[in-house]
Amino acid sequence: MLQALEGSQAIAQAVALCRPQVIAAYPITPQTHIVENISKLVADGKLQCEFISVESEFSAASVVLGAALAGSRTYTATASQGILLMAEVLFNIAGMRVPIVMTCANRAVSSPLSIWNDQQDSMAVRDAGWIQLYCADNQEAVDTTIQAYRIAERTELPVMVCMDGFTLTHTLEGIDIPTQKQADTFLPPYEFSRTLNPRDPLSLGTLVTPDYYTEARHSHHQALLNAQAEIVSADQDWFAISGRKCGGLLSVEGPEQAKTAILTIGSVLGTLREALEEFPPGQPVKLIKLRSFRPFPAETLKAACKELDDVIVLERALSPGSGGIIGLEVLAALSELPKPPRVHNFAAGLGGRDIPLEILPTLLSTLNEPSDKRFKIIDVELEKLPEEDR
Amino acid sequence: MTTETAIPISKLRKKQPRFRGLESGHRACLGCGEALAARLVTESAGPDVMVANATGCLEIFTTPWPESAWRIPWVHSLFENAGAVAAGMEAALKAQGKSTKVLAFGGDGGTFDIGFQALSGMLERGHNVLYVCFDNEAYMNTGIQRSSSTPHAAMTTTSPPGKERMGKRHLKKDIVSIVAAHHIPYAATASIAYPSDIRKKVRRAMAIEGPTFLQIHCPCPLGWGHEGDHSITVARLAVQTGLYPIIELERGGLANVMPLRNIRPMTEYLKMQQRFRHLFTDDLRAKEELEHLQAIADHNIEIYGLRSDGGKDAFDSEGMDTVRRGGMRWA
Numbered sequence: 187m188l189q190a191l192e193g194s195q196a197i198a199q200a201v202a203l204c205r206p207q208v209i210a211a212y213p214i215t216p217q218t219h220i221v222e223n224i225s226k227l228v229a230d231g232k233l234q235c236e237f238i239s240v241e242s243e244f245s246a247a248s249v250v251l252g253a254a255l256a257g258s259r260t261y262t263a264t265a266s267q268g269i270l271l272m273a274e275v276l277f278n279i280a281g282m283r284v285p286i287v288m289t290c291a292n293r294a295v296s297s298p299l300s301i302w303n304d305q306q307d308s309m310a311v312r313d314a315g316w317i318q319l320y321c322a323d324n325q326e327a328v329d330t331t332i333q334a335y336r337i338a339e340r341t342e343l344p345v346m347v348c349m350d351g352f353t354l355t356h357t358l359e360g361i362d363i364p365t366q367k368q369a370d371t372f373l374p375p376y377e378f379s380r381t382l383n384p385r386d387p388l389s390l391g392t393l394v395t396p397d398y399y400t401e402a403r404h405s406h407h408q409a410l411l412n413a414q415a416e417i418v419s420a421d422q423d424w425f426a427i428s429g430r431k432c433g434g435l436l437s438v439e440g441p442e443q444a445k446t447a448i449l450t451i452g453s454v455l456g457t458l459r460e461a462l463e464e465f466p467p468g469q470p471v472k473l474i475k476l477r478s479f480r481p482f483p484a485e486t487l488k489a490a491c492k493e494l495d496d497v498i499v500l501e502r503a504l505s506p507g508s509g510g511i512i513g514l515e516v517l518a519a520l521s522e523l524p525k526p527p528r529v530h531n532f533a534a535g536l537g538g539r540d541i542p543l544e545i546l547p548t549l550l551s552t553l554n555e556p557s558d559k560r561f562k563i564i565d566v567e568l569e570k571l572p573e574e575d576r
Numbered sequence: 577m578t579t580e581t582a583i584p585i586s587k588l589r590k591k592q593p594r595f596r597g598l599e600s601g602h603r604a605c606l607g608c609g610e611a612l613a614a615r616l617v618t619e620s621a622g623p624d625v626m627v628a629n630a631t632g633c634l635e636i637f638t639t640p641w642p643e644s645a646w647r648i649p650w651v652h653s654l655f656e657n658a659g660a661v662a663a664g665m666e667a668a669l670k671a672q673g674k675s676t677k678v679l680a681f682g683g684d685g686g687t688f689d690i691g692f693q694a695l696s697g698m699l700e701r702g703h704n705v706l707y708v709c710f711d712n713e714a715y716m717n718t719g720i721q722r723s724s725s726t727p728h729a730a731m732t733t734t735s736p737p738g739k740e741r742m743g744k745r746h747l748k749k750d751i752v753s754i755v756a757a758h759h760i761p762y763a764a765t766a767s768i769a770y771p772s773d774i775r776k777k778v779r780r781a782m783a784i785e786g787p788t789f790l791q792i793h794c795p796c797p798l799g800w801g802h803e804g805d806h807s808i809t810v811a812r813l814a815v816q817t818g819l820y821p822i823i824e825l826e827r828g829g830l831a832n833v834m835p836l837r838n839i840r841p842m843t844e845y846l847k848m849q850q851r852f853r854h855l856f857t858d859d860l861r862a863k864e865e866l867e868h869l870q871a872i873a874d875h876n877i878e879i880y881g882l883r884s885d886g887g888k889d890a891f892d893s894e895g896m897d898t899v900r901r902g903g904m905r906w907a
Contacts, residue, residue, distance in 0.1 A: 207668060207671035207672070208664060208667045208668050208671055210664065210667075235671065236667040236668070236670055236671045238663065238664075238667055238701065239701075240660065240663075240697055240701075241693060241694075241696065241697035241700070242693060242694075242697070244656070244657065244660070244693075244694070245657065245659075245660035245663070245693070245694050245697050248653060248654070248657035248660030248661050248663075248664065248694065249660050249661070249663050249664035249667065250664055251653055251657075251661055251664060252628060252651070252653075252660065252661035252662060252663065252664025252665040252666075252667075252668070253664035253665065253667050253668035253671075254664075254668075255651055255661075255664075255665065255668075256626070256664070256665040256666075256668035256669055256672075257668060257672060258667075258668035258671055258672065260664075260668075274654055275653070275654065275657065278653050278654055282653075382626045382649035382651065382665065383649060384623055384624050384625065384626060384648060384649055384676055387646065387647055387648050387649045387650070388649055388650075389638075389639050389644035389646050389649075389650045389651075390650070390651040390652070391651050391652035391653055392635075392639035392640070392641040392642075392644065392652065393635070393636050393639055393640050393641060394641045395640065395641070398641060398642075
């Protein structure tokens with residue numbers, strides 16, 4: 187049954203359906219509504235769990251780590267500065283191969299201070315060793331949250347569910363909240379394989395010399411690559427229960443014969459769908475929604491792009507001094523194709539700048555422009571800058 | 577009459593089973609106070625515990641993978657989050673209806689400095705955790721750098737004496753008072769010189785439902801510059817001079833102290849350690865710093881009322897049993 191729910195409210199309900207035993211969080215815009223809603227569920231007795239309001243994001247991540255090691259299903263959520271403060275613990279959680287689910291309400295990173303949406307925060311910790319799944323709308327965020335627990339628990343890898351701050355977290359949509367029975371069927375009670383137990387003591391997080399460190403890293407890398415199958419199967423199995431799917435690793439929509447595709451992550455997909463109706467392009471255009479950024483689905487992407495002439499990558503973050511982040515990875519993957527498509531890489535919508543429907547004709551117009559730049563912030567207003575910064 | 581089953585007392589003592597949470601064979605330096613303290617704490621805490629250990633010597637010397645000296649569930653996450661990891665473990669056990677007690681272990685760096693925020697959060701939220709700070713008064717694991725626990729005027733690699741300096745310029749942070757100011761049920765200091773006092777305090781803390789804190793003075797022969805077989809003597813002198821008061825605080829108020837029967841001259845303690853050797857030179861500033869340190873000892877004796885009435889007390893600095901000497905009760 188569809189209900190009009192704010193994204194954060196829906197996430198709180200989805201988390202409750204997963205029966206976490208320990209939740210720890212620290213408030214940060216735009217994640218706050220999620221933890222406020224969870225607090226209310228706990229206060230009303232609708233969610234039985236230990237809810238710990240910690241004194242920092244660093245401790246939020248540390249508390250859920252400790253709780254997971256002691257055998258509980260856990261949850262936390264954060265954004266932006268919070269992710270960066272957590273960064274050290276995020277690497278630690280992943281390296282210890284602990285299943286934890288976290289929502290990242292994507293937000294720009296200071297300085298300059300911005301509370302609004304882009305995806306610089308989760309991109310900054312892309313190498314932490316977490317699975318990162320990006321959501322195009324709030325229904326996907328609900329379904330992905332539930333799937334994330336199964337993926338995390340089967341792979342013993344932490345999963346970050348990324349949803350655009352404000353654009354999704356603070357927006358009302360018609361959302362189908364699954365039933366408890368559906369969630370329980372999909373997500374049976376879980377026992378962590380290395381639970382701390384005085385009857386069978388283990389030492390975790392030990393010092394590793396160069397004799398073994400490389401092997402630990404290799405096995406972590408391999409586990410992330412192997413997680414692709416779990417991400418796909420979780421989506422399929424959830425479809426069998428709920429009738430909805432989120433697109434596995436990535437999904438493609440649009441005319442079969444299209445030679446041009448626009449690849450995005452997150453909620454900008456909705457803008458592009460609408461723009462294709464508002465400004466029908468001269469040539470057929472496909473949309474590629476990259477859902478899994480880590481693991482990066484290179485093979486699936488190559489299969490989706492092998493007939494294309496042009497791939498436009500539109501992202502909401504950048505690596506200053508280099509350029510696009512996703513664009514570079516797409517370029518690297520597609521270069522392995524016998525006839526690689528041209529990759530055009532743009533960033534837009536940084537720090538909450540609105541991405542209007544008009545972005546579609548602007549993006550497509552660049553295909554015919556001779557350009558010596560492989561990356562550009564497409565919506566920058568250079569006239570606001572002094573001459574030397576343009 | 578001798579029978580075949582007769583065993584000499586010395587051997588019988590060795591055969592007495594005693595739970596060991598930390599086994600021998602780890603890689604601590606000779607005379608390491610921290611290793612001894614950790615063994616005493618885990619012995620008394622018993623097997624039904626789990627530990628969150630901050631980064632530091634204790635973590636490094638006990639667990640070079642794939643070896644481990646721990647016989648209890650033990651996890652090391654990071655330097656500054658032992659309090660928070662322990663809090664999470666406790667919350668999980670509570671949610672699962674289990675009674676296993678959670679311990680958090682940190683050095684002075686992981687407790688006084690970098691892990692202070694996570695510790696404060698853990699205390700404020702009332703988690704049922706015994707936090708043990710192994711206080712060896714500097715960052716020993718990284719090579720003896722000053723921490724906020726390093727005593728005034730002590731030499732470390734980042735507080736060296738020289739033309740412009742006489743060792744650490746600042747005072748040792750009074751962490752136990754700060755911890756007690758969270759109004760937790762129980763906070764105490766102890767010293768490896770007095771093992772039965774440590775045992776007593778651990779048992780006491782274990783019985784309390786709520787956050788408790790134990791700060792144990794642990795000499796570091798390498799970092800302090802004394803012989804490894806002098807660790808106990810050095811630790812005992814720290815107490816006997818008044819420089820390391822042994823106290824207990826309940827709900828923020830002073831509840832008990834270890835009285836000092838024979839207050840020893842502070843220089844006896846300082847002279848045993850290379851970290852204070854610059855204070856025994858002709859430098860006029862050295863004399864001044866010695867006066868400062870004496871003032872600190874006097875202040876401790878005064879505010880905690882450490883001076884005993886001179887009578888024999890099995891719980892005072894001379895009566896409490898201590899390694900190689902026994903106490904009054906064993907004499």
